[in-house]
Amino acid sequence: MKNQIINASKLIFLSLLVIILLGQRSYAYSHEAVSSKTQPLEKITRASTPQQIQTIIEEALMRGDHDLSLEPISKPLAQPLLLPIRQAPVVKLLQYNVPVRDDLVELTSFFISNAFAEQLGVLTMYSLLDGQQEGTAYLLEVFANPQALETFSREKQNSELNQEEQYQDLLNKPGVDLQLIPALVQERSFVQTDTTTPALMTLSVKEEKIEEFKQELTSFYAQEFTTNPALQAVYLLQSEQDPSQWFVVLTFTSEQDYINFKQSEAYSQFMQRQEANLNGELDLEVQAGLLMTRGLVDYNAQASSETHPASNQGTTPESKPSSVPASNAEATPQSN
DSSP: OHHHHHHHHHHHHHHHHHHHHHTTSTTTTOHHHHHTOSSOOOOBOTTOOHHHHHHHHHHHHHHTOOOOOBTTOOSOOOOOOOSOBOSOOEEEEEEEEOSOHHHHHHHHHHHHHHHHHHOTTEEEEEEEEESSSTTEEEEEEEESSHHHHHHHHHHHHHSGGGGSHHHHHHHHOOSEEEEEEEEEEEEOOOOOOTTOEEEEEEEEEOGGGHHHHHHHHHHHHHHHHHHOTTEEEEEEEEESSOTTEEEEEEEESSHHHHHHHHTSHHHHHHHHHGGGTEEEEEEEOEEEEEEEEOSOBEEEHHHHHHSOOOOOTTSSOOOOOOOOOOOOGGGSOOOO
8 A cells, every 4th residue: 555655646746747847838837828728638636546647647748748737737837947946935834634544645645736736836745644643644835935825725725625524624624733934945856756765853952052053953954965965855944933843854865865864973973962952852753645846945044144135036026924823832743
């Protein structure tokens, strides 16, 4: 079952990669060009098997079709961004609890895929399945600005899935809903494979050590991202409500690359230095559900504070993130 889920997620992401690559043609963002086709193309649906998805992709590539999408996408496809984004993104971390894991994977994969294809301001979305709790998943959401978050939230409420009773609680009542302040977000463009390995860590920092910890954490992971090509993405995130609570989300090319990182002398020495700064740490065992990123964010809060903010040519003008109420500190994701 796990391999089927991973394969399905990989193929879904591959289909959207096809959209992005082929969408760079002049009609990629043209409503008229999409709607003018007289023969509707075969669509990938939630019920499609991995084999069916692969066949649809291959046939579409052979025909040169560009309107390959996950049903029920009907809007013009978002034109791909090409320039790095150096302004602070809006970041959220949510925890969902659903009795049946297949329902959880299906739902998160479906609305993540649709949002990515249709909404330019959706930059990254991870569905991380808890390895200890069968019906639990953590969703990392990264948006270009508050307006992009508002658009995503509105479209999710209007989704046909929101009309299905078994999904309403999942869409509207996450167990945890945290607004996070990014200290460092760096991404490479990658395609999820069977070996792609995410990691999620939570850290509790002593209040008097927060600034010192922030600087050291940012410096360490910025250097690691520069020197370790197996590290595909880094998200260093501080709770907006409780600044002493930190979250680290990492993505590695393979599980072995993650193990090598955790066992490296550099990481060991870094964590030893942080013993005086931390009240505690927790590594949550997570598995990849669906990992999607445009691979464009290159934001370092330290660098931004030392220089004038760089102009972001790839998105709409920067807006100050709005304050979104977060859950209380006790709601921090935990594994049993």
